[in-house]
Amino acid sequence: MEKKSVTFKNLDWDVAADLYFPDDFDATKKYPAIVSAHPIGSCKEQTSGNVYGQALAQAGFLVLAFDASFQGESGGSLRHLENPGMRTEDFSCAVDYLVTLDYVDEDKIGVLGICGGGCYTIDAAKMERRFKAVGTVTAASIGRLWREGDFKPVQLLEDMAKQRTAEARGAKVRVDSAIFDTVDEAQKAGITDIDPLEAIDYYRTPRGQKPNGTNLSVYSRTPALVNYDPYNLIETLLTQPLMVIVGDKPGSFGAYRDGFDIVRRAGSKEKELVVLKGWSHYDLYDKPEPTKMALDKLIPFYKKYLG
Template structure:
């Protein structure tokens, strides 16, 4: 694995490039762009779990930090803007096709959690992606619109975002939200019981998955675009590439189980499949060896066939 950067306009996007065992620069290899979850970073599940294992199977894997996040450039920090996130994918391919050892006709994409939703959007408008894999993909816009599940949740949030952005334009301190409790113990003290938030806290706020850049922080004033985003918009028309979806069999409040089936039903892809990993939660599929092995046992043959 080697650290590198590629450009998204004038920003440097930081990435880890995983190379196959016995890598020979005189050969050409298929490649996969691997995208991290919301609030995550390349050193966590997209790189150190899925990226590393796919490289062992003969793929060049590019796991990157989203612009304005992690080691990538961009100010202010902690922006979660779907348009910016999707452009990162296109720029990742721009970089891969300049590498002599990458076969430009054999590039796939993999996204985990919110990165899975972005991967779908990117593949619909960048035909250089020949195969699409998702692990517990979440339609981030759907999740943001639901909010507290009231009919006006989205409108109320947009009103608050507008007020905060105006305040910041006038000189107020930015509002940066920590979207998870500070520790598993704090989550317990707060009486949090939802499986996804509890397990997210155990993953991101303990040695299980903790990394310096996996901070799960969000700049509230820039959340407007996410509320109006639909990761699967036009999938019925534009998503034609082979598609492998992986979800856990234990549904949680983030909704990756139902989003996986919605994607399956909406995609125009002639070749499409969903694997439900029995007994696995959303976050088991980030790190838990048995669960991630089940996911990879579906993804590796899928990419082998289609790349």
């Protein structure tokens, strides 16, 4: 299977992406395409590309897995910025790139997002009507996660404001890691929930570790996330065919409950919630059995609505 490194523009910086080609690709033909979005703090070389992107390409789709602006190999400064407006704009810029390729069928473009990339996928698809089919795997709202962190969102915003003032006066920019380096460190800090512990096993071990999967964010520029609701207005604006896949082992990231909420509220006439029994949030990133189960649902879904 062929993979090509490409770039496309978001405002005045380059967004880096990997374009996965189907087997026996023929540039004289037209192909359906899927934009694949990575989790929060992740990168295109992890689950969105090397697992789902590769498998969807092998199923006959062109797949564009991209690094979010300000992250990975993509451009933009401030580095490690996690801004929901820019994250959703990346999706439209990805489509802008795809429609310039002669071998892409512009009427058959879909989107897939994993974890936080899933919540951004939902938000982007509300506005981006060139997406004709929408899929998510263990989607979780980054806004809700920030608000529920200590259940003191206003106090959190006050603290972020003080940090931004300090940085405006010359203090070093505060960049935080979302996870501990080891499970032992996390447990000593009192963390017992399955999601943050399994995040360490994925991001901090050879299982899923990649140089650009940093899990870093700029603290003073995070109020936009505290205020963010990717599912706002989905009753009215999210109308494309929709497939939402979650595991049934719930953790604090909330993908299980988000899955039910998205499908219950979405305005899509064709929508399906797939609950994979016995699997957790991070199992769906890369473990062969649950990812195959997810792909066995996603591939027919995309083939039905993208052709």
